[in-house]
Amino acid sequence: MNGAFNHPPDITPGVAEQAVSWLVEMQGGALSPRRQQAWEHWLQAHSEHQRAWEHIQRVNQRLRGLSSPLAHAALNAPKSSSRRHALKLLLLLGAGSALTYGLRDQLPITPLLADYSSPVGQRRKVQLQDGSLIQLNTASSVDVSFNAQQRVIRLLEGEMQLIAAKDARPLQVFTADGLLQPQAARLNLRQFNNRTELAVFDGRVALSPADHTGSPLWVNAHQQVSFNRLAWSTPQALDAGSGAWTDGMLVAAHMRLQDFLAELGRYRRGQLNCDPKVAELLISGTYPIDDSERILSLLEISLPVRVRRFTRYWVTVEARV
Structure with missing residues (x-):
């Protein structure tokens, strides 16, 4: 089984925690020259550290828009242990680790920490840097992480339609139930509490449920399928109204x-x-x-x-x- 199903491949939980610890330490006061040198050494040691640090910085900025008691404790009690705990919890929720999926149903802040989101009753279009186009349906959110080696999109909640641009870098799309690898595809993806529904309009998509150990399922154009972490249903022809929400x-x-x-x-x-x-x-x-x-x-x-x-x-x- 691919370990990427347990945590996204670009930022592992351990590295996310290291980045959080550095940020918490920096916000407690200026680093000593020795600690400053140690932080710079950590940052330059691996490209994953740099990605984690950039993501943590973005999440930290988003926290300043939160009005919850947890965010207030994180940002306004700089010398308290409760502040350190609150900040670490909030940052880990947005750090792209497996904790995001584990805690997002318990704390209603996923849309606030997501890279892109749409409120109830509204839809949103997002043009990505590779030329791909995402359209979010009502109450939906995604995280996007691109680097020189790969492109990663995570549907955190709700529904999206994706038109994947051609690019030399592989594209991976995650939901709570598994991994999709589109090839020149236009697809619709909807996350439910216990399953994900995929509809493919153009191209084709390789589907790998998170806890499934066999070969992926190829879903072709004009097909739709439902899957959970263990298995998938038999692919069917697209419903007549599939994707009509985009219009x-x-x-x-x-x-x-x-x-x-x-x-x-x-x-x-x-x-x-x-x-x-x-x-x-x-x-x-x-x-x-x-x-x-x-x-x-x-x-x-x-x-x-x-x-x-x-x-x-x-x-x-x-x-x-």
Whole structure:
């Protein structure tokens, strides 16, 4: 099994911790000449040290935009042990190590520490330095790490569409469930709590689940597949509406109302509920995801339902009386 599935290959956890320790020491006061020389020797000893130091510096800058108590302790108590602990925790979360995946569900700061993110209800396009294009769907975030040898993209949460540029350096795309290696590909990738869904529009992609020891699965153009850390499903033909979100549309083809509302709820803040009495109603059509209120109004016209709004952030679709 490739060790890269346990931690990303560009910055190992041990080196990330070393970089954190140096930063914590520097922020506690000016280094002595001996310690300054030791830091310079560490920095120049390996290119991985330099990548880790650059990443830690970027993360440290992001912390100054946080308003949480943890960030406040990290940045505003320079001589306390609690400050050192808080800073180290926050920096390790953003250091690109395996701890990112282990702790991101426990502390809601992943989007704030990610290289690129999009808030709920918004989409974002990012042009990378190699010419690749990433489009992030609602509530999504990625980390990007390029160097002279390789290109690495990590989907931390949510969904992205990637148009991979041609480049001599190999491209690796990580999710919590494994590794993808696109070849001249345009793909859509969505991270769920217990699986990842991949759709390939152009090119092909080698898929290696994190805990799978065999050969990778090649997913070809016009195919989609679901996988977890152990295995993958049988590749299927692309759904008609796959990737429609990049054009601001939600496509439903005989979709259960409960499933439709779950999808629509991704683009709204708050809770969008479905009464079990109407959950099995079927819905078809193409809907603009940037206007969820309009979609809810259309449901009342096309289905025997009513939309009950307790507050702006607590809405239930129930049977019409």
